[in-house]
Amino acid sequence: MQKKLLLLAFLFLIGNIYGQQIEGVVRNASSGEPVPNVAIKILDASGGTVTSENGYFLLEVQRLPARIQMSKLGFERNEVTIQDSGEQQVFYLIPQPESLSEVVLRSTIIPNELRETPAAVSIISEQDLQRFDETNLVQAISTAPGVYVHQGALNTNKINIRGIGARSQYSSNRIKAYFEEIPISTAEGETTLDDIDQSMVERIEIIKGPTSSVYGAGLGGVLNLYAAEADEPGTTVSEKATFGSFGLFKNSIIAKHSDESTNFVLAQNHLESESFRDNSDYERDSFSLHGKIDTKNGSYLSLLAQYTSLMAYIPSSLNRETLENDPTSAAFTWDAAKGYESYDKGLFGVSYRHLFSGDFYNTTSIYMNFRDAYEPRPFDILKEEQVATGARTKFNLKSTFLTLESEWSLGGEYYRELYDTSTFENLYEEFPDRGSVPGNSLSNNSQDRSYYNIFAQWNLSLSESFSLEAGINFNSTRYELTDLFNRDMVDQSGEFEFESIWSPRLGLVYEIAEGKSIYGSISHGFSTPTVAETLTPEGLINTELEPETGVNYELGFKGNWLNNRLYSEVAVYSIQISNLLIAERVAEDQYIGRNAGETNHNGIEFLLNYNFNLLSGIELSPYVNGSLNFYEFDEFVDDGINYSGNDLPGVPKRSITAGFDLASSAGLNFYAVFQHEGEMPLNDANSEFNDSYNLLHLKSSYDFALFDLFEAELFAGVNNLFDTQYAASIIPNAVGFGGTAPRYFYPGNPRNYFGGVKLKYLF
Structure with missing residues (x-):
């Protein structure tokens, strides 16, 4: 028995x-x-x-x-x-790119499918992010139609959307960015994406054109980043090492856990590079945590934390002759001063979504961030300290209006930033070969800057194929300046407030056939001046500046073809900008901001994504997208010179991205990306231009199982396969001093290689 x-x-x-x-x-x-x-x-x-x-x-x-x-x-x-x-x-x-019409957008305050949204929204998927060497998010962002990125270095990137932000000198402004609904833009609208490691991002949604009815000050648009999550039950730990040309080394250690009620991702990333130019060493360490806890009845709590430490030298821009003959060199003064930027930066936020019923829920986020920075430059040494706190909440309710289905969203956002800045003499010329040496204080200011937005949106289904979207935002922005520098006998302390702004939006969508829609929209937007634009080189503040404002008119088509294997988009738009903020160069590498004139931003954007089975077990996904830009000054007189009718500098007249993704059931993947950027004016007079250029990037990877619980990936690639010499970033309206030629250009990387391995263990 x-x-x-x-x-x-x-x-x-x-x-x-x-x-x-x-x-x-x-x-x-x-x-x-x-x-x-x-x-x-x-x-x-x-x-x-x-x-x-x-x-x-x-x-x-x-x-x-x-x-x-x-x-x-x-x-x-x-x-x-x-x-x-x-x-x-x-x-x-x-969903793969050709199924984008089915993707539900999370960046709109009322979630909706892409095809049913009356706006141009580009989606950078996880697959799109895998096409490059994964050192910088802007590589993938630059492939979106209507978006152009100046990539001067790993720490010098400028994003402009539909030409807005193109006149920025060294950073991205006039756009806003959020990471899991937590703002990563400053109170003035300046955005730095270099701190966000690609390993922590699953998807990016880019709303193009004025988005003030939802996000407040963002004349160019908004980027919403969404964190990577564990995609399978259980716990995994992976390590990914990348090696490449010019001393490139990146190492990522990522732990993921998922069960019935929790999903957590913890990552540590290290990135370093010697670059191909003098005085351009780069080193960044970051620690990131994202988690989500389901509570009950559809409610959940999520949190995000990130810390970044950066040390990056600055080679600065070159004139045309040096670009063509000695692109590896740094600007003489920056090389002599050993100019660099370093900072410690942190971000923390908690968000809670509470489901009152199936038709009514609230999402509330609270957050804080800080930045402690030190930047020696040839003309001075800048020290910055920033601490910001804020909160955002919205209520969503589904209801009926005269028997018609509708959904409401009402909410608000508050953001406050304390910004202390001081400058010192740089005595590098008095101490040869030592680099930057601080001298006497030149300025010392403290700025308390805050804004709040109150927003509302209403979506109404007029019929099964016809829907309306209406929204409005009220914004109030103020700042208080405390002048702590008494040596100049000028006290600029005081409270200043920009005029409150109402920003409406109206959109219509009509489904002309199954899977095919046309839309139209009108939206208002604005952007307030940045701190750098309000301050003169002497540290004084210009209180006469007004926000830039603009109105966007847009018509578009979104649709599926060939049994949903082909997805297409076309958008035609016109944006009129008033109170244009320009950066006027007053000395070498020094600028002041002022309002001057109006611009017209007219353009066409298109996108095609196709997917089919090439052979049994092999899928091929070709794609092409691009934009034709007609950006010009409507009325613009600067220093007595009339530039009206001239093309806007800093934006190529055309951009095209094409390529294909090949995936096999055996785990072998191949990516090819071709980019064409057209001729670009360098100055308001249109007297000099940046030549058009073509780039080709290739990458392959192989995923396979080592043992039952071990997985591995081998990958390798080449950027700029044909070793094209080009300017990857330009400084609009650069001026030469002392008889020197204007330094417009940041040279792009020559042909460079990368490769690496990833190991993953499943507990």
């Missing part, structure tokens, strides 16, 4: 190990909807199944853990390891 019981127990144990059933549901990662007809395959074994209409599947496996693959045309393939056969598990598939 005892032997029989032992035999039964043994058979029961074997049955549990070798005869398990996996029960699960597959959902769309963007919309949360079940995905039917997903092919489920057991890797390294026989067997499989297909999901039902509600995304459900039941799969028999011989033993655990088991590695399964989920695939369906229009979605990125997902492979996961199943540790046990407990309760029903939920898995997610990410």
Whole structure:
């Protein structure tokens, strides 16, 4: 009898190990909807199944853990390891680019499918981010139609959207950026994406054109970054090392955990490079945490924390002759002063979404950030300290209006930033070969800057194929200046406030056929002057500056073709800007801001994404997008010279990105990206131009399993395959002093290589 019981127990144990059933549901990662007809395959074994209409599947496996693959045309393939056969598990598939129309946008305050949104929104997916060497997010952002990025160095990037922000000298402004609904732009609208490591980002949504009805001051648009999450149940730890030309080394250690109620990602990233130019060494360390905890009844708590430490030398810009003959050199004064920037920067935020009912919920976020920076420059040494706090809340309610379906959103945002800045003499010329040496104090100011937005939006379904979107925002921005520098006998202390601004928006969408929509919208936007624009080189403040304002008129088409394998977009827009803020150069590398004239930003954007099975188990996804730009001064007189009718400097007249992604079921992937940037005016007079150029980037990777719980990835690539010599960034309206030629240009990287390995362990 005892032997029989032992035999039964043994058979029961074997049955549990070798005869398990996996029960699960597959959902769309963007919309949360079940995905039917997903092919489920057991890797390294026989067997499989297909999901039902509600995304459900039941799969028999011989033993655990088991590695399964989920695939369906229009979605990125997902492979996961199943540790046990407990309760029903939920898995997610990410829509591929050609299925963008089905993606539910999270950056609109009322979530909606892309095709049903009356705005031009570019989505940078996780697959798009994998096409490059993963050293900088702006590489992928620069491929979006209507978006141009000046990439002077890893720490010198300027983003302009539809030409707005093109006149910025060294940083991105006139746009706003959020990471999981937490602002990463400063109170003045200056944005630095260099601190966000790509390993922590799953998706980027770029709303192009004025977005003030939702986000306040953002004349050019807004970038919303969404954090990477654990995409399979259990715990994983991975390490990814990248090596490349010019001393490139990047190492990422990432831990992920997911269960029924929690999802956490913890990452440590190190990036360093010697670059190909003198005085351009770069080193950055960052620590990041993102987590989400489901509470009950659809409510959840999420948190985000990040710390960055940066040390980056600055080679600065070159004149045309040096660009062509000696692009590896640094500007003489910056090289002599060993100019650099260093800072410690932190970000922390908590967000809670509470579901009152199926039709009513609230999302509230509170956050704070800080920055402690030191920047020796040839003309002075700058010290900055920033601390900011804020909160954002919105209520969403679905209801009926005269029997028509509608949804309301009402909310507000408050942001306060304390900004202390001081400058000192740089005595590098008196101490040769020592680099920058601080001298006497030149200025010392403290600025308390704050703004608040109150916003509302109403979406109304007028019929099954016709919908309306209306929104409005009220903004109030103020700042208080405390002048702590008494040596000049001028006290600029005082309170200043920009005029309050109402920004309305109206959009209409009409579905002309299944999967095809046309839309039209009118929206108002504005941007307030930055601190750098309000301050003169002597540290005085210009209180006469007014915000830039603009109105965007837009018509567009979004639609699927060929059985949803081809997705297309076309947008035609016109933006009129008033109170244009310009940077007037008054000395070498020194500028003052002032309002001058009006500009017209007219353009056409287009996008095509296609996906098909090239061979059995091999998918090919070609794509092409681009923009034709007609940006010009409407009325602009500067220092007695009339520039009206001239092209706006700092933006190429045309941009085209084309390429393809190739993915195989064997784990081999290949990416090719071609970029063309057209001729670009360098100054308001249109007397000098940056030549057009073409770039080709290639990358390949191979994913494979080492053992049951170990996965590996090998990858390699080349940037600028044909070794094109070009200017990757320009300084508009550069002026030469002392008989020297204007230093317009930051040279782009020559041909360079990278490669590496990733190891992943599944607990």
